[in-house]
Amino acid sequence: MSIVKKPKAISNWYLPGILSGMGFTFKKLIKNLFNPKGMPTLNYPEEHYQYGPRFKGNHVLTVKKDGSLRCTACMLCATNCPADCIKIVASEHEDPTVEKYPISYEIDMLRCVFCGYCEEACPVDAIRMGPEWQTPALNGGNFTYDIQHLAYRPNLKGGIQSRLDDEERHKAGI
């Protein structure tokens, strides 16, 4: 047992300690009341913290110029994912220059550890970690995000453009 008990006579003199603590608290309270800007904390949820541009939040699937998915269903992200939470079903695209595309792309967000390895593995900039991180839901909320959500959710406003486009690649003769 390593609990040290102080002699009783000393612990009886608790009042000065309490008072000096209260004094400190009230000093801060009054200071903050008159100068709210100086507060180091945020008034969440009215105010949000602005994370850096490299913050790894919810995934975004990028799109090509014509608005179709950039993803080629190569499954490198799924292979690299340590949480094994990406599920892709590939299919043959009718355009032979595109060849392969995902008919289903699902990320189980509850398993995802937001490591960003999927983003790193992607050879065509088709998946990125976005800035969003507050995605609460009520009981029974759907945390398996599908293509519709990953690429075309309303706040993406029609989709994020990929840096690499097949069309440009073909024009450049690569």
Add this chain to the structure above:
Amino acid sequence: MLKCKINGKEMEVPQGTSIIEAFKLSGQDIAHYCWHPGLSVAGVCRLCMVEIEGQPKLQIACNTMVQDGMVINNNSETVKDVVRWGLDFHLINHPLDCPICDQAGECGLQDQYMQFGKYDPEMAERKVKKRKVVDLGPTVVLDSERCILCSRCVRFTDEVSKTHELGIFNRGDRSEIGTFKDRPLDNKYSLNTVDICPVGALTSKDFRFRQRVWYLKTAESICPGCSTGCNVNVYYNEEGLWRVRPRHNPEVNGHWMCDEGRDTYKYVNRKARLLEAKMGHRDNWTLESPGAAAKAAGQKLREVIEAHGPESVALVLTGQYTTEELETAVQKFKGDLGSSLVYHWVNNPESFEDFDGILLRGDKNPNTKGLLKILEQEGVSLTWKDLESRVQQGQIKTVVVAGPENQSVFPDFVEKVNLLAGVENVVWLTACPHSVLDSREKATWQIPLKTYIEKAGSFINHQGKTQSFEVGTVIVSSALTLAEAATLLVGQELEVSSGDRLAELTRKKNFFTETRGAL
């Protein structure tokens, strides 16, 4: 025997061995695309360069024979440099879009350019665009851009299938593989071209984009498609089987297998299988676990024997089971039930002896020889006619049928079920369901059995060669093997297998979590 030295290793090889074969014998790596041990030598890819002491220029290993006292190496800087620049020529027009390409993960070109660091070709010119997703025939798709013109596929159709459908058309950097007008690549061995294509130029329609190859595990097995018994590798994951490819065995199938055999994975997967036992008759089925259903059927069998004697029960066997299973089934039936009525169901007697000159045989059962051996050993020599007459006379009250695993090669399936329509009880052991069984009017037990990939045992092929195989994976875990079903049918209990086996199976099931995501 000729003495030679390969990368400093002393070797003795027989007369007439090429240098590349000597390399393979010595177990050392050598880059190559166009050479294939099952085809003639073309010498077009120029990647198998070796340095031979005393010769001023490098030589290609595939087309140079070993001579006595040769000192050969392929690890000098000169050789490496030549291979590196040879690769660059291959990559001039190659799209290098491995992420989309279905060959990635098992591609010779990918391995080689990664090894030599040629991630980008050094040509400034535009790549020549060629046809993509060309439909060559019912089974194969061609991507001309990815083709490195090794001519293996052309040589295959010329030398092995002898159907001559493929050719190289045009010249220079416009050359591409193609078929002639109205002559698609349509033969019984067409998918071998996909296997031997060292890059992703030829892909199988059936497998294309379905799975990434690095997700699949391999197990060795024997093709159950016909009595040739080709040695195969099956590729599976936890969802089931995805493809079957040949495994080299010079005595049986060489490097090849037929397209029909590659389809045998389809009836093995859950979608096609009978998952639970069904007891009852038309429109009145109850589902039961396979073991319990087999016990219930066994109860019925013994009741019938008590009432009508052992000669009222018959066993029908097909050559689709392993020798061990068949032996147990016949022994249990004769020994424990006391009935000697065991029959051999021959699916296609007219074409039984057919042979197409390459691999395919008319006998679509992997183990007809094994079944005949067991029947002879147990002294059974009844003909199918005998069963027919007994059924017609109503002497037979119960039939146990070890039905075909692969129903598609039994054209007389419906006919045989109808023949037994009047029999009071039928115990049909089968891996797959069939609508005609579901519409039987009299009492029926449909008991799910395991397929070839889920059990260990041996097949005896048409040459009389015994080929054994191990459990590859388990797809319907509750299904029984024929031996287990026979044991339960005669009223005995199954021996619980040892813990090791169980641990091994669970380990296999969990391979995904073990291997994926390992950083």
